[in-house]
Amino acid sequence: MNIGLPVVDFDAYRLGVDDVADEKLDVLAKELKTAFTEVGFVYLKNNGISQQEGNYSEVNHGWVCAGSERLNPQRASDLKEAFNITTLNPNVKWPSNDVVPDFREKLLSFFQRCKDLSLRVLRVLELSLGVAPDVFLGKHSMVGEEQNGTTLRLLHYPPVRPESVKEEQVRCGEHSDFGTITMVFQGPGGGLQVLDRTGNYITAPTIPGTVLINIGDLMQRWTADVFVSAIHRVLLPPAGDMSTRQSIAFFLHPNDDALITCTDGSDKYPPVNALDYLNERFTHSYGKK
Ligand SMILES: O=C(O)CCC(=O)C(=O)O
Numbered sequence: 001m002n003i004g005l006p007v008v009d010f011d012a013y014r015l016g017v018d019d020v021a022d023e024k025l026d027v028l029a030k031e032l033k034t035a036f037t038e039v040g041f042v043y044l045k046n047n048g049i050s051q052q053e054g055n056y057s058e059v060n061h062g063w064v065c066a067g068s069e070r071l072n073p074q075r076a077s078d079l080k081e082a083f084n085i086t087t088l089n090p091n092v093k094w095p096s097n098d099v100v101p102d103f104r105e106k107l108l109s110f111f112q113r114c115k116d117l118s119l120r121v122l123r124v125l126e127l128s129l130g131v132a133p134d135v136f137l138g139k140h141s142m143v144g145e146e147q148n149g150t151t152l153r154l155l156h157y158p159p160v161r162p163e164s165v166k167e168e169q170v171r172c173g174e175h176s177d178f179g180t181i182t183m184v185f186q187g188p189g190g191g192l193q194v195l196d197r198t199g200n201y202i203t204a205p206t207i208p209g210t211v212l213i214n215i216g217d218l219m220q221r222w223t224a225d226v227f228v229s230a231i232h233r234v235l236l237p238p239a240g241d242m243s244t245r246q247s248i249a250f251f252l253h254p255n256d257d258a259l260i261t262c263t264d265g266s267d268k269y270p271p272v273n274a275l276d277y278l279n280e281r282f283t284h285s286y287g288k289k
């Protein structure tokens, strides 16, 4: 299958592997650097998260509407709803266990797995750039706690009824992600498209057993544009296709109080507080301005 996006085999540093040889990490670092410099997206295979774990269908009941959001402010609101998990704190509100058995346990453990894998990726990215160890990891020390906005998001795109679609409305408007990196698990139908450097949208199909990882805007800024945060979107299904669409996204963010300074030592972008930066971006996409 020619998929147009790079695939990297993460087996050497998959979840559960504690002993990894430096040479193997170096190979991964080179591969991820190429992918994130040239495209901004990569499929990570043999990453340690099983297809079963990333299987959205087990958790597809009880999702709540997150209100209307438009990721491309030029368009009408995105045709989707979502359920967000931003904390591993057990004291937040969850759907009742009677209504959705195991929902909370499954999602908390999935959050933890996504956290672990994304921090592994960050370590490899530190290596790839030759920056001091901990430059990224040190600023992601509170993922899953109140002082860090990392979010696991269950996305549900309802069937599209042509008569109720507004002009220019799509499932997910053109946007780039805001944070550090994002991990995406798409349902079987795919649907995601990624803008490449030549200005064409390429299809990012679902590849079972992989997780799709992309760079967010804050990471692009942090690396002084070495890594690219690619625009992506989900259009409407073909006319007459009444299927729903589901996906899960894990948006990794730095700790709220992190000061983000270009890793190359330049002042291409002035230092910025992570929370200030992200709040500004969120305000924009919720149309609050
Ligand atoms: O639904 C998807 O596959 C991706 C959604 C997305 O890009 C986002 O919510 O940032």
Ligand SMILES: [Fe+2]
Pocket: 175, 176, 177, 232
């Ligand atoms: Fe996105």
